[in-house]
Amino acid sequence: xxxxxxxxxxxxxxxxxxxxxxxxxxxxxxxxxxxxxxxxxxxxxxxxxxxxxxxxxxxxxxxxxxxxxxxxxxxxxxxxxxxxxxxxxxxxxxxxxxxxxxxxxxxxxxxxxxxxxxxxxxxxxxxxxxxxxxxxxxxxxxxxxxxxxxxxxxxxxxxxxxxxxxxxxxxxxxxxxxxxxxxxxxxxxxxxxxxxxxxxxxxxxxxxxxxxxxxxxxxxxxxxxxxxxxxxxxxxxxxxxxxxxxxxx
Amino acid sequence: xxxxxxxxxxxxxxxxxxxxxxxxxxxxxxxxxxxxxxxxxxxxxxxxxxxxxxxxxxxxxxxxxxxxxxxxxxxxxxxxxxxxxxxxxxxxxxxxx
Numbered sequence: 336x337x338x339x340x341x342x343x344x345x346x347x348x349x350x351x352x353x354x355x356x357x358x359x360x361x362x363x364x365x366x367x368x369x370x371x372x373x374x375x376x377x378x379x380x381x382x383x384x385x386x387x388x389x390x391x392x393x394x395x396x397x398x399x400x401x402x403x404x405x406x407x408x409x410x411x412x413x414x415x416x417x418x419x420x421x422x423x424x425x426x427x428x429x430x431x432x433x434x435x436x437x438x439x440x441x442x443x444x445x446x447x448x449x450x451x452x453x454x455x456x457x458x459x460x461x462x463x464x465x466x467x468x469x470x471x472x473x474x475x476x477x478x479x480x481x482x483x484x485x486x487x488x489x490x491x492x493x494x495x496x497x498x499x500x501x502x503x504x505x506x507x508x509x510x511x512x513x514x515x516x517x518x519x520x521x522x523x524x525x526x527x528x529x530x531x532x533x534x535x536x537x538x539x540x541x542x543x544x545x546x547x548x549x550x551x552x553x554x555x556x557x558x559x560x561x562x563x564x565x566x567x568x569x570x571x572x573x574x575x576x577x578x579x580x581x582x583x584x
Numbered sequence: 585x586x587x588x589x590x591x592x593x594x595x596x597x598x599x600x601x602x603x604x605x606x607x608x609x610x611x612x613x614x615x616x617x618x619x620x621x622x623x624x625x626x627x628x629x630x631x632x633x634x635x636x637x638x639x640x641x642x643x644x645x646x647x648x649x650x651x652x653x654x655x656x657x658x659x660x661x662x663x664x665x666x667x668x669x670x671x672x673x674x675x676x677x678x679x680x681x
Contacts, residue, residue, distance in 0.1 A: 366592065368613050368624040375627045468626075475619055 338514035340394040341414065342521060343455065344404070345511075345557045346443075347387030348415035351405060352565070353436065354380035355572050356423055365426055372472060376433070379465040386458045406576035410559075410566050417556035418501035420565040424494065427480055427487070431494040434473035434538070439505045441466045442530040446522040455520065474538045481542025492544055500550035505531070507553055594643040595621040597628075599635035607639050615640075 336344075357377035364370040388401040418436060423429045444466055447459035480491040508516075508524040516523040539546055554562070575582060592614035598607035610629050615621035621640040629635070649657055661667065 366614060368615065368628065372624065372627045375631065472623055475623065479616065479620070 336395065338511045339452070339518070339520060340391050341511050342515045343387055343391040343394060343452075345414040345416075347384050347391055347404070348413050349419050349557075350380045350387065351384035352413070352415040352568065353419035353433075354378070354384055355568055356419065356421075357429075357433075359423055360429065369426075373429075376469050376472065379469065383458065383462045383465070386461075390454050390458065402576065402581075406573045410561055410569055412559060413561065413565060413569065414557050414559055415565075416501070416504055417554035417562060418498065418504065420556060420561060420568060421498065421501065422564055425490070427491045428494045428498070430473055430476045430480065431491065431498050433469065434477050435498060435502055435535070437466055437470035437473050438534045438538075439502075439527065439531050441470055441534070442527040443522065446527065450521060451519040470534070477538055477544075478542040481539075481544045488543065491542070495544060496547050499547040500552065501554055503550060503552070504554045504557065509558065511557075592616050595625075595640045596643050596646060597621075597625040598639040598641070599625075599629055600637035600639075601635055603636060607637065610634075612643060 354377045357373050360373045385401050388404045392399045444459040444463035450456040480487040506524045506528045515521040596612050599610045600607045613624045615624050625638045
């Protein structure tokens, strides 16, 4: 698979897996209003994933559409970031995962809006508007919980420590990323780090949270090497389509 | 984190459908603070492009008339037909009054 297609698939899978994770909150969020808020974000991400999957299928040129790519690939063929496959945990875990991701995705989309791949640029421009709102939502909650009660502060600080190491992968470039940057299709992952750090630090300060120390190890979800959690997510997401191929409603 | 035995404060939500129109009451929701009330209102009431502007007001800050006093408040207006401008002749040219 050529780097261009592989790169778009990484973006698509990252959005798709996070959309599925957020969908798990439906009916379980702490308040009806949050149920809808999380579902809205999930549907935005799903919409972005669909456009990206379709685009990846066209780049691949083997006739695979969005459904084939979403429902008929195995775990090792999924190229999402490891951060987004992490389980929802409690509401604070979900908020931290969302916040670290939103801040990154906004930087990425702003950069991708100048991509030489016109279709990708258009998807990114649309996505940036949605992502700005997601960041407002997740950042607002991070501040509320961090600067909230003693318990909410302690718990959100623990979530932040636990999820922080997964951010290494956001900025860790490999051969695919280098080929993409050289072709002017996407930014070098490392180039997003400063903007991301600024926007993350600003919210962490308001939330009275301390930025965790850098972790030394890396994760490789975007190369198809996943942790233990993704398989269960895909099994649930794909079961209907695999049992009833081509089912519609 | 969230004490489910304690309800979040209620906010009343008003949406302006497009520039130039009034904000109309569309419903209410729970939120812990003003910022969250606006975000919830956006997510609950403007999903289908229903509005261009949102007002959120703490329900507790609204002063309302008492339904039990509606006789004293509203009944006296019933027989004062002269308060309605119904005795004027409207020229045919005026269509939209």
